[in-house]
Amino acid sequence: MNSRLAKFAIGQVVRHRIFPFRGVVFDVDPVFANTEEWWQSIPEDIRPTKDQPFYHLLAENDDNSYVAYVSEQNLLPDDSGEPVGHPQTSVIFESFDHGLYKLRPRISH
Template identity: 70%
Template sequence: MRLAKFQLGQVVRHRIYPFRGIIFDVDPVFNSTEEWWESIPEEIRPKKEQPFYHLLAENADTEYVAYVSEQNLLPDTTGTPLRHPQVKELFVAGADGRYRAKFLQPH
């Protein structure tokens, strides 16, 4: 098992599909249903032995939760704020534009 490349609060974008999001949880290896995995087209189906990320995701039309393999994520460097309504529930935006998990904030 290898260490996750991305971290909680990091904004990422999908390598293939036009969406971006913020990481709110990480699984060290695939941890969803076989049906979910098989629903991914075989030519782009990721390996299970890699970190998978839970994202508060958004595209041009909507906001949702996504589960994405590490191989299909890239850092999002646009600096554009996220509009997903749950971002403010889980994260605090820092002056540097980075997001920090609220549960990790000192009180």
């Protein structure tokens, strides 16, 4: 599989192209890195290719918050300028400014 550079950045707010949810990117896989069972569970007519970046999102819809794993082809930039209401955003990110989240510094030794 060939991988390519990710179109979206960590901290960027995005929305799903098909389903009514949005989220903030907190990690990126250069190509599909989930289980075959997960990939096969996606309806074939909308199943994405594996050779593209996949994004881990702190996601939300009108009903709840959750973690989503989404292919690049199914994401669009969210231009609302609004923060994501997911309760874990404050754990991973320290601030939200001009439509972007800033990661908290990592503690290491």
